[in-house]
Amino acid sequence: MRDLFPVEAEEIVLRDWQSAALDSARENIRKGHRRQVMCAPTGAGKTIFGLALMDAAKRAGSRSAFVTDRTALIDQTSNAMDRFGIDHGVMQATHWRSRPHSLVQLVSAQTLGRRLGNGGYVDRNLRDLRFVLIDEAHTLYQSTLDWLATLPESVAVIGLTATPFTKGLGQYYSAIVNATTTDALIERGLLTRPLIYVATEIDTSGVAVCSTGEWDDAGLERAGVKIVGDVVAEYIKRTHEHFGGPVKTIVFSSTVAHGEEICRAFAEVGLNFANISYHDDDGERREKIAEFRKADSAITGLVSCDALAKGFDVPDVLACILCRPLRKSLTTHIQQLGRVMRSAPGKNKALVIDHTGNALRFLTDTVEFWANGVDRLDESAEKDRAARAAVKPEERKELVCFGCSAILPPGATACLACGRERPRRPSGVSHVNGVTQLLSMNARTGRKFDYGNHAILRDQADAYLSFLAFTTQRKKGDVEAGRRWAAGLFKGVYGHWPSRSYDDLPHNPALMTLEVERFCRNEMARYSKKRPANAAAA
Template sequence: MSLFDYSSDPGLAPIDLKPLSKDFELREVQDKALLMLRASLRQGNKRVIMHIGTGGGKTILAGKLFHMIFKKNLHARVFFIVPRVTLLHQTKKVFEEVFGYDCGIIQGGNRVELNKHVQIATIQTLNNRLNSDKMDVYNIFRNIDISAVVVDEVHLEFKGFKTVMDVWEPLMIGLTATPFTKGMGKMWQDIVRPVPMAELISDGTLSKYKVVACTPIDRSKLTTMSTGEYKDEDVDNEVERITGDVFEEWNKSSEMKGRPFLLFAKSIKSCVAIAEHFSRNGVKIGYVHSKMSEEDIQNEINAFKSGYFIGLASVVMLIEGFDYPDVSAMIMCAPLAPSKSDPNIPNSCNRYVQMAGRGLRAKSDDGYCLIHDHSGNFINYGEYEYIEELFPGLDNGKKVKKVMSPTERKERAVRECFMCGCVIKTNKCPDCGTETKKPTQFLQAGDLIFEAGEMVELKSVGTRETSKYRTKSLSPELRLEFAQELKGYVASRRESYIPIKKEKGFYSHKYKERTGNWPGRGYRFNEVGEIEPSKAFMSYMESLKRQYRNEQKSRETKQAAN
């Protein structure tokens, strides 16, 4: 039987619309999105984008929208368009299990069944059918009766979509978490934004996240192409240099262990190289990319979801729409070049937010997504949730992007507290209480120097133990507490780190470094007891180590230059 065994539109019998489960309930953000969509449609708009953050339930929302259409017209036909085959199967599964829809598939060699009310199509195949050399296929797809079209990941502006919009004239709804693409306002009439990403994170719809800056790619060795992105070959060379560190820093992180993670690379070469390095060291992770067959891609994804792989590496295939809530960690190895118009944001804001979004669906036991950032993106561009604030509307070719004032930029700046490593936006660190009036006292992106396998926490989640002795002046009680913790620290590192004959000198110098005075009566090494150092004390000591290493490397760099 031929793939196309019809000669005309077969028409549609009434759909067997199944009632939704009693347990089915839309989230608040989804309800709000439908209300705002109705308001936009009442104003006469027929092409509307719904901007909902990653993990906001866009597929469920589309299924509910179709259900509302079918309740009004049992003979309706609707299309759901996706950019990739992986999303096609994912969407079909949700529509069948949650809504009971019998879906037709328009993709590659799949048999076309236009007598089904819900059609899921890849844009590539749909475009081919709309421009087919076979007149029967051409006429059927150009003249088919359609009530509504929903386009997933509409920000991609995939090839052929303009043809769809030019040929078809039904209601069109675009779904995306990142409506930042240039020129979208020329094709779409309106955008509805029910809840900003920052609010989704604060209310628990999306998980919080913690970013740890790891051994970075050296951006000074990267060339920017005419596309605005870094050259793949340059990134590959840098990734080759740090591949061992990517594994070592994952391996030594107790927080990372047991977390299913996604890894994003800039190119297929880097993606495969990192994955194979993990595998050679006994850690099974898979990888997917555009050169693999559909069957192999699905096998790798299934192996990851079943737990056979602890991680899954990708270039762009998993960036949009990949839905696996158990992902609770990310490894970023894909540096994004800065925008030519504003170096404080990435050239591809879409990709920056979408990559992080794959992990923000997660709700692990400790409630946050852990991100190891080797790309340097986070410290250069800041928190993911604030990117959308720079785009108040759709780009229609004119200047739409909001330019932050110096005051706003200062408020948004990601700066590392030189004492504890926590991200701060004010002159006082909320974690350890350290104050400064000079911004230069904080480590900026260009000041961070890493040794192999060295990690620096950039954004913490929740609160860490805070010690009052980090204020500028110490009361006698706090000074004694500091002295006792310092002695406990010395004792715990006796011989392995601090020789016995030097421990008194080490104690005295660290005491003076913190208090400004040599230890006096009641505070000398032989006069105080020892207690186990607190987490806050250990964080303080680690900051001193980092500061020393940075100063040492700066001196070496200057000497080499001279």
Template structure:
């Protein structure tokens, strides 16, 4: 158990900490006083809240009070550099152990090491480091499971994990199996209210996602995402969303596939915008040049894949566009967090969601009960899975082909029902809105009333599915009532199509005569 002397606060070193950071720092050391080294602590703080600053302060105080070594584990080279620099600013000499370090010289035997996980594992195997001298291991981005294999190598160390989202995407390895205690930091909502994070303006567009498929990792596959987000309709929607809500603002666009990101870059270039593409295959020199350009260029647009979600900090970002769907709440928060930094001349930022992510996870700033999610991750995972399943109702490709002008073909009955109840409206408005949406699809893809009614007939299976979902929401309903709902739906759909197309025909006649 740790000695109480470590609670002595060095006012000079912590004077630049925010009050909530000071408070969390005290909580962390108080918890270390209460536990033994076999128990691990997990600390949660939102992206932009200053996790690196806090755990660097932990390292400094631990070394000063106990003269024991500290290891900070990361999973990316950029995070190594960022952490090392923060430690140096606090006066903590440290050595980065990455792939370039083949052996440690005497002069390199520092009190603090910052290490890539795989590299450190190899160096320990080679006998480079005496891990028994390490008294504290800090794990950045602790939700990654790759760290756990290494922790047994530090028998005399306290283990402190740090993450913005204490939820593992691996259902077989929930975080409570690796950490006994969770300390929850300030919420996003409170950080915004206190002026530490920028306030978001949220814009979401309903996107048809039923063509997306999930891979072995549980997230949507790159191939199906590329097919959807590289389509002319989605590229046009992206450009429209940018021009409507972010024109001339410094913008980050997150994509799931390189193919999509390059298409986005070309599409925006052809529209006359200053945009660059970046992915994890971009050479280091070119990447550095692109990031320098992005930092200095007013209104710059950077479209990227799998590279700017961690270890990237550019406070001048004004808009984040999620040009992808994800089932990962961690990735969702990491992407949006890239735009949340507050500056004296930047109190707000814009979020544009083109992947129904807001529906899946809630708005970024909406408070989450992280303690409950930590304790019951299975229930939280099931709720996310259920939401994804409701989105994944497959619409056959041959049916889609009959509605080429319709970008949106799905309608979430369960979500609409919930919203109706929440707003004290009668449930029947759900069927009304569903019928209207189907009517618009038929009208915008037909030249005549007969064509519109023919398209309505093509929707027969879709109508049956929607009515079935509606009946589930209502609870116990008879088969006779369900059959009546289906018949009533079709009759109202045909009536609306006929009336609106007749009205449109009349307007066209007037226009021609004029």
């Protein structure tokens, strides 16, 4: 029991974006938004943000609850509360830390669903709450939603998520705080941008689509088992290439049986990969995860269908293997990538080997989300609605470097991996199964700018301010109108909207140089030529 060996509690210190997000959440509450979402990427410290709120509530003598949905996340969050000296109880089956009178309660979503309304300890001990946190709020458990509907209006509820794309999320929450973006954390060195290799893919051509819009699990299992040899071979090749040998790894399989086959295939080459599934009891699962967390773990890799995709925090994971093809769920794809992106001492590289086609299928959405986050709860934010089409062979040809098979982002004149000059026309070289290709997670546009060497465009924030100087002058000093126009110019140039953080950048009229004016006028002329004649005349 951890209470027998107390350690000195750490002070909760919030980073700048966490403090700003906290202020925004409080402002939303003052405006009457009692149900809101806090959107922040993996590694942004959503749990720390939540614990700061709960600690403040406890100090004020108020009761609060933190609802989460996995055994691993219950233990992980409880450890974090201990670290910061937050006394708490845990409501989860027969958990040893049942402390019904503690002001802070850590609640299993499954226990909440099974026992709520039975007149038992869950009903008794979740009365008189002033504050509720819902972890992984994009997962809409009906039992949790029903419980939230019974809470008085005086109870403030904040849902934490890195991926607020779920259909209907806006029905249960009325506001969202976009705390920071993935790109911003990467720029600060707080996340690691992954190198993504597209490898031999699971053949989904004969796999049925089920009612959810995703591929049928049984069909994926049959197709996935056929390439487990390629999975092992590619892993050995790439980890030796980048790290000199096998490293701590997470694998996402299509089914439990598929995961077991992957583990057997790795065992045949002397590597210990362990499957996490519903076959494990809580004790077995805790034991595997505890071993995996060790710096000198005897387990090289953990394999799971879904249990490790959300919130699982082992920062020194260096490699991730994707073996679960997805059609619609950007949420799952972003969450899976996030497992390898957390920063750790000495970690300067993260490797993803994609045997699913997901990285290319969701590339545009991923790049846009990493750059801008999400700042609204409406249909435009429901990114899990539609199936993504597979990338066409001709598109692959335009993206692949002839020298090293790295993906070439549009606009780059040379390969970012090997420096090879980009050809002016795509060649006829086609994709060959079994050959991995490095995927660059950079913005996609159809433009022909040499961004890296362009005086105006090499830095996106500076480019936005230059556009703003031009558009504000044209709008006769109306900065807000200028910002809207500048955002449109920015999207036309870079292929995505500017980061919301740019809204706070000050307007600088001195940036309105002759070169900036000439560039912006040329962009206006290009746009005018693209408009239909009837639109131009309207």
